[in-house]
Amino acid sequence: MEPVEPVPSGGILLTRPLLFLLSLACGVAVANIYFPQAISPLIASGLGVGKSSAALVTTCSQVGYAAGIFLLVPLGDRLRHRRLVPTLLLLTAGALALAGAATALPLLAAASVLIGLTTVVPQILIPMAAGLAEPERRGEVTGTLLSGLIGGILLARTFSGVLGAWLGWRAPYLIAAAVALALSAATAAFLPPTAPSTGERYPALLATSVRLFRSEPLLRRSCGYQVLAFAGFSAAWTAIALHVTGPRYHLGTPAVGILALVGAGSMVATRRAGRVADRLGPDVVNRRAMVGVLAAAAVLLIGTAGGVVGLIGLGVGMLGLDVAVQSGQVANQARIFALRPEMRARLNTAYMTCAFLGGSAGSWLGVRAYSAFGWNGVCGAVAVLGAVALAAIALPSAAGGPARLRRTS
Secondary structure: OOOOOOOOOOOOOOOHHHHHHHHHHHHHHHHHHHOHHHHHHHHHHHHOOOHHHHHHHHHHHHHHHHHHHHHHHHHHHOOOHHHHHHHHHHHHHHHHHHHHOOOOHHHHHHHHHHHHHHOOHHHHHHHHHHHHOOHHHHHHHHHHHHHHHHHHHHHHHHHHHHHHHHHOOHHHHHHHHHHHHHHHHHHHHHOOOOOOOOOOOHHHHHHHHHHHHHHOHHHHHHHHHHHHHHHHHHHHHHHHHHHHOOOOOOOOHHHHHHHHHHHHHHHHHHHHHHHHHHHHOHHHHHHHHHHHHHHHHHHHHHHHHOHHHHHHHHHHHHHHHHHHHHHHHHHHHHHHHOOOHHHHHHHHHHHHHHHHHHHHHHHHHHHHHHHHHHHHHHHHHHHHHHHHHHHHHHOOOOOOHHHHHHHHO
């Protein structure tokens, strides 16, 4: 891949090799948030703590991610991407190495917050790519990068579950550190030399994200949908490791990774969802996505049966949940990126901060629901969250309804 010269926009920079690099960077970065979900039982054993306590490592990384989105993603409008992205990946590598060397749960939790704080690269690259794409391809390009992101989520759980079973829970952290270091060098060489869209000072950048949330009803609408959907998603994925390694199945952490692989279908679904959002408007995709969340919650109930039937139910249900949540993500980001082209990173800051606060709450809720009510409680929580989101979509939009949404996307 040859480095490219700066051009204004219009999709000229978005060649297939560049899209591949952007998708790979999104996948590798986001994997750092999700791979601890599969190895939390190994962390519990290795550090001599309870499984529920070890599962909170995921919550710590998601809290850090939400903070990083709010504090660092606005810099995507202020700094050159070729400098910002490699620096963040380098810092992520250091935080991962620290986690891999942790000897106690508090240190691992602190390192997890740092990992989340710095691994916000996808939320910088996605707005950048949206700004380089033609308006009629914005949803498709967003879906392509989200496909890479989803691939990272899926492979992260498989990678950590299998590798952790062979080499211990530290190995996934240390290998992820090496991969982040290599990707830092690649992005420094090949990212397009884009120009900043603003010269505002850092405090003003942060204030803009808050102001956009208050002034843009379509942004608040997108945030509300994703908070609910992603909370259900995180609740299910945090609790499933406890479920399949518990007394019902007595399986090891590789089983969690294998279950994650069934979600590969969502990589294809996101590109299709992007095209539908471009053609019919984001609310159409959101409505279908929330119906999918409810259907997935019903199928996941089969997971209480145990045995082969239960595992099939878990696999099909998690696939449906992945497809639904990620399709909704495409629609929501296509909607917000059309609002203020010069502020895409700050729009994404407001949106993704809300989404991952929802995800953090969902991880906590998943552990609590499983501890109190078992897997049925987790499925019930997912269903309630999906139903609330679907009801919100059915309400008249303060911004002018679906017709307005189609025009803004």
